Amino acid sequence: MTRFDAHAAELLDGLITLRRELHGAVEVGLYLPETQRILLRELADLGLEVSVGESLSSITAVLRGGRPGPVVLLRGDMDGLPVTEASGLDFAAVSGAMHACGHDLHMAGLVGAARLLAAQRDDLPGSVIFMFQPAEEGPGGAEPMLAEGVLDAAGERPVAAYAIHVDSAVPSGQLVTREGAMMASANALELVVRGTGGHAAFPHLAIDPVPVAAQLILAMQTFAARRLPATDQAVISVTTLSSDAEAGNILAASVSMEANIRTLSAATLEVVSTELPEMLTGIAEANGCTLDTDFIAAYPVTVNDPAETREVLAVLDEIVGAERVVRREAPYMASEDFSYVLDEVPGAMIFLGAASADGPKPLHSDDAIFDDGVLGLQATVLAELAWRRLARG
Secondary structure: OOOOHHHHHHHHHHHHHHHHHHHHOOOOOOOOHHHHHHHHHHHOOOOOEEEEOOOOOOEEEEEEOOEEEEEEEEEEEOOOEOOOOOOOOOOOOOOOOEOOOOHHHHHHHHHHHHHHHHHOHHHOEEEEEEEEEOOOOOOOOHHHHHHOOHHHOOOOOOOEEEEEEEEOOOOOOOEEEOOEEEEOEEEEEEEEEEOOOEEOOOHHHOOOHHHHHHHHHHHHHHHHHHOOOHHHOOEEEEEEEEEOOOOOOEEOOEEEEEEEEEEOOHHHHHHHHHHHHHHHHHHHHHOOOEEEEEEEEOOOOEEEOHHHHHHHHHHHHHHHOHHHEEEOOOOEOOOOOHHHHHHHOOEEEEEEEOEEOOEOOOOOOOOOOEOHHHHHHHHHHHHHHHHHHHHHO
16 A cells, blocks of 8 residues: 555546547647647646746646655656557547557656645655656657756756656556666668669669668668677667659669667667668678768667666555566667656656556557556556655655
8 A cells, every 4th residue: 555545546537537538639749739738737726836848848847845855757758649540449539640659648647646746745755847748759859858957847956757658568557667778779770872773674784772772671680680799689670661763664773761770778879870881881882882871869778777776666566566566677679768867867667557458459559558547556656656765865
């Protein structure tokens, strides 16, 4: 039992209603005016210091406790994905966008944590920053929120930061985390292979970039398997591929492609970002082509602070029982821009199972369904982690 259990049970129906409203009002990217409006309405009666972003539709809300103490940050992301929903739910989004990654639960759960903590503000030993962040799915909302001062919103930097991510593929109510690297970095390598083009009947009179592009794709997979240590691998996936040929009897003059690259350490990222383009350029030139490359760094590795995570695990064991807490052996190869916050503040990202009774569904799928019955637990865990960390000073 926690200090918040009874109140969380009372809030559950309202949090489910809020989550379903947010689900239907889903928006994508940095500018989420309707989502922001709903959240501001929900926070209006809690006596928080609320501000909104200048360059994005973010919300920062500060709860001042009645007792002196440090600052803790709790974060929830706000945006959806450009996915047409096929869940069949009676509250399904119909706009062509979808909360297929559970961010509607993240927002509702964070509102629930704010309600739980505000109800006991007189005894709260410090302050809590509630960070509602757009554009986690891209182009990234954490960096602009950091630039606009979210970490200084309470007057001093947080001593810890926590976030919960629901997972529709994990049994409902199961909690998952680990010390150290929790999620991979996300990066991209854009490539343009240039030949000469020509007539499809006379390839010997041209330099065809298409078979060269095929060699480059295979070389990228070989690079990941043979140029990197097995203990610190990368995932390299070619996700787009197109040529400039406009007819079936024309050899392309150029082929464009993009590779998505996931790594788990700065050292591996340095190897991939420098040596991979060099190797691919050599292959292209050996075949008479030129190669333009552009390496685009996106989200860094999400690193859970080991000491904070050990404290988190102890709290989770106490709240739900050790049998429902999974200490994950390997990081997820997906990425998160909560990584930017954890680069500045020690803390942890936790996954909460929310698979529905219909069975597990992968995140980002058009038929993903989440068990929003976990919202009470989600709010309780966030509130309890914040309270415990503040009490530690």
